[in-house]
Amino acid sequence: MxxxxxxxxxxxxxxxxxxxxxxxxxxxxxxxxxxxxxxxxxxxxxxxxxxxxxxxxxxxxxxxxxxxxxxxxxxxxxxxxxxxxxxxSTYNYKTGNYISKEEALGRIQALALEQDEDATAFDIVVGEYQSSPAILVSDINNNAYFISTPEQRIPLDKARVEIDEYQVAQSAEGFTALDSGEISSSDAAKKRYFFDGTYFIVVENLNVGAVFRQSLEYLPEQDVFRSLITGDIYRDNNNGNYVNENNKDDFLEPGWRDPSWFTNYIRLFNDERVRDPLISVFIWTVVFATLTVITQFAFGLLLALALNKPIRGRRFYRSILVLPYAMPSVMSILIWGGMFNTEFGAINEILGRDIAWFQDPTFARVAVILVNLWLGFPYFYLVSSGSLQAIPSELLEAAAIDGANPRQIFRKVTLPLLLQILSPLLIASFAFNFNNFNLIYLLTGGGPRNQLDGEIAGATDILISYTYQIAFGNNLQDLGLASAISVLIFFLVASISLYGVRKSKVLESFS
Amino acid sequence: MTRWLKENLWRHITGVVMCLFALFPLYLVVLSSFNESGSLQVTSFIPKDISFANYKVLFNDERIPYLTWMKNSLMISGFVAIVSVIIGAASAFAFSRLRFKGKRFGIQLLLLIQMFPAILALSALYVIMERVYKFAPGLGIGTQMGLVLVYLGGAMGVNIWLLKGFVDSIPAELDEAAKIDGASAMQTYWQIFVPLAAPVLAVVSLLSFIGTFNEFILARLFLIEVETRTVAVGLQQFIGGQFSENWGPFAAGSIIASIPIVIIFLSLQKYIVSGLTAGSVKG
Structure with missing residues (x-):
């Protein structure tokens, strides 16, 4: 059609x-x-x-x-x-070093303000004077009034100013006040208004202006900041910050993201605050993925062997057994999370205990493996029973004729053959679980972790959830380091998967 | 009798025990969805009185726009399912049947790209879509269309392995004959391949539907407004506070959300199982 x-x-x-x-x-x-x-x-x-x-x-x-x-x-x-x-991954890109250098320069200059010694503040009205943004300032202590634009200051005769009961000027000739809507839509509140050359007036809120001076000066030729107060020089440290020449711990905020080449990668191996958690997370990742594959495969295979004969109710068993696999995994994981809850979870109630499953590292790890077993055993049941059928029955008969008992047949013939058939799937499953972010993130969130110590790596964190914590967690976010770990994970998973692909000969079929 | 016991008893025991393990959480959810107290507890394994209060909350409570979430999930997954199979089928056909330079390199690159942990490109995706939002507010971060585009970015890689297997199973003689009769590659594709592969494409598209329905992290990142969320994100956020009173509606919500997926899965079981052995792992 x-x-x-x-x-x-x-x-x-x-x-x-x-x-x-x-x-x-x-x-x-x-x-x-x-x-x-x-x-x-x-x-x-x-x-x-x-x-x-x-x-x-x-x-x-x-x-x-x-x-x-x-x-x-x-x-x-x-x-x-x-x-x-x-x-x-080749940048120093973390909390405090998010923006580009140009933006950082602007922000440093905007933030480098120092109030005068008396902390002088005036009542002001924000508005316009001769079509330039301006403020009408009431210096009540000195009984003086003036209009300030960014460029100049125009003294006013008190007689020409309208003053309210608190001696605050409300309007003056040639000055138009703006309402709050107009102010927020213009940049009149962000300007620096002229005071006396060194000092200027900054709009603190719509009614108050305070006197500040610039505390840092940028010298473009040398690319340094000079403190106008102490004379200290702040130099670009080539790692995203201006640092005081005389004091290494004194640097200007904010920094910027700066190319740091392989610093992030070197930190992975040299900086023990990065390396030690990374190693323990890596070990748990491997243990988690291995245990998951072994348990899922063992239970799946056991079922496949048990239901490999046309016993009564086999179809019924089968239709129930695939349910965990058919359920949307996000829902299942969240449901399990609720069941492990300490106070109102079903598991503690059945056990009659008060176990804080997700607060104790060992229990949390057991829970993760158990839930993953539930999620994954039907998969291995399905593929194992398919593969059991693919084993030629002559082989098993020959072994039986040679006098092998069923146990020997399984160990010497069936299992090795199955492993050979299924090894690409076992490797693929290992690679998948190596990066099983959803399970960890939704079940334990990677925890428990000792937050008081500022620990980022939790007991059940696998590499990928740990990296997610580094990049997007609540603590210090370090996108540069997280990206470097991502690249590391990529190489690990790629080599595992390539090994699996070689085994399954997928690529050959494309040539 | 004893022989039957010896042969089959362990089989039934294994089957029953594993079935109980498989059913346990599911039964609990069903139970607590009908239980007004609404926690994942077992007050008794046989429900005393059945209450539909949790289901009513789901459809009437203004804090939980459940129907909107369901609609969002179905729309997003449906759209992605259709478009991704169109993209995937064309690529699989070309990889399977056409001869061109760099084919092996292309497929290896595709394989390699898929091994990069997608979650870790999140921040980059966020930055890109934030920029897109600046000039096209309908496509950027926070929009469902933006999320759909990002899902489709993976369409070529994800489905191609499944599809490739199916394409290879269609006898090449058919399109060779068409070629001899003077048909172009496009004509072969539309007039020979697509009609032949239609049932298979439908299956793959339903699998893609399941996969998208299940996706969580990207949806979480993109869909900020409560009204735009998918059902997975909505329900996760809903119980995020860990308040026990939310578990009842959550249970009811997750049951309703799971029903279409379970039905699709069970009706496709045959294809999925053969696809599994071809080397794919469901996410």
Whole structure:
């Protein structure tokens, strides 16, 4: 039916319509990206437009016609983030060092304020004077009034100012007050208003201005900050901060993300505050993945052996046994989390105990393995029973004729053959559990962890959840370090999986 | 009789024990969904009185826009299921049937990319989508469309392994014959491959539906507004406070959310099992 319709002119029309539509949409997006200053994205979209039109109108790009949509999405949302992560892993990129150097320079200068000795503050009104932002200042102590613009200060005769009962000026000739809406939509409250050359007035809130002076001066030629008060020089330490030449612990906030090349990688091996938790998390990750595969496989195989004969009720058993695997795993994990709850969980109630499952490292680990067993044994039951059927019965009969008992047959014939058939799946399952983020994150959150010590690695944290904590946790966030660990995990998982792929000979089928 | 016992008793014991293990949490959830006190406790294994209070809360309480969450989940998963299978099928066909330079390299690159822990590209994704939000507020961070785009980024890699197996099982003689008759690759694809593979594509698309329905971390990152959340994120946030009184509605909610997935899974069991042995692991 469909194939009959999509033919000749209809197909051509649909093709042109689709290309025109996508070109129009992409072009609009590209334009608005360009208008907002997102040049990289605009450029990417523009290249996509060219590629789409070239690919689908040219006759020489047959394979690309099939791949292009997939490749574009892959590049935008998988490849680019991966490359970005790679780049980040060579940066000093953490809490306090998030922004670019230009932004940091601006912020340091904006923050480098020192109030005058008397902490002078005035009642002010924010407004405009001669179409420039201005404030109307009441210096009540000295009984003086003036208007300040960013450039100058205009003294006012008290007689020409309207004053309220508290001696605060409300309006003056030539001065237009702004209401709070107008102020927040303009940058009038962010300006520095002239006071006496050194000092200036900063708008503290809509009615109060305080007198400050700049405490740091930026010297662009040398790329240093000089303290206008002590004369100390703050120099770029090539690691994302300006540091006082005379005192290494005195650095200016905020810092910026700075290329630090392999510092993050070196920290993985040299900095013991990074290395020691990483090693213990790594060990637990391997133990967790290994135990998971062994328990899931053992129970799955036991079931497969038990139900390998057409006994009564086999179909019934089977339909119940796949249920854990059929359930959405997110739901199952959350349900188990509730069952392990200390006060109102079912498990403690059945055991008649008061075990704080997720507060004790050993219990938490047992719980994680148990829940993962529940989630995964049906998978190995299904694949084992499939593979048991694939073992030629002649082999087993031959072994029986040679006088082997059932136990010997299982250990010497069935199990080795099964392991050989299933080894790619066992390796794939190991690799999957090595990165089983959902389970850890949703069940224990990686805990228990000693938060008082500022510990980031919890007892059940596996590498991936630990890295997530480093990057997005509640403590100090260190994206640079997290990215470096991601790259490390990538190499670990890639080598495990490549080993599995070699075994399963998947790649050969593509050549 | 004794021989039967010796042969089969252990089989039944194993079967029954493992069935109890498999059913235990599920039975508890069903039980507590009908229990007004609403904790995951066993007051008794046989429900005394059945109450629908938790289900009513789910549909009437304004703090829990459960129906909206369900709708979001179904829409997002449905859309991703359809589009990702379109993308995946085209790629699998090309990898399986077309000859071109760099094919082996391409498939190896795809395999390699998939091994990068996707969760760890989260921060980069966040930065990119935050920028997209600036010029296209309908596509960036916080939007369902943005989330869908990110899911589709993985579409080519995830489904291709499953699809490739199926494509290879379709006899190549058919499209070779078409080629001899002068059909182009596109014509072969649309007129020979797609009609033949239609049932298989439907299965793969349903699998992709299950996978997307189950996705949690990206959905959590993207869907900030309560109204935009998927059912997995919504329910997780809902019990995040660990208040015991929320467990009743949670139990009811997770049962309703699981029913479509379990039905799809059970009806596809045959295909899923053969796919499993071909080397895929369900997430």
């Amino acid at each position: 469909l194939s009959g319709l999509i033919r000749g002119k209809v197909a051509l029309f649909i093709k042109i319509a689709l290309i025109a539509l996508s070109t129009a949409v992409l072009l609009t997006l590209s334009q608005s990206a360009f208008a907002k200053g997102e040049y990289v994205i605009a450029g990417f979209l523009f290249i996509v437009i060219l590629l789409v039109n070239y690919t689908y109108f040219s006759k020489r790009t047959v394979p690309l016609k099939f791949f292009l949509p997939g490749i574009i999405l892959l590049t935008a949302f998988v490849l680019t983030p991966i490359l970005y992560t790679l780049v980040m």
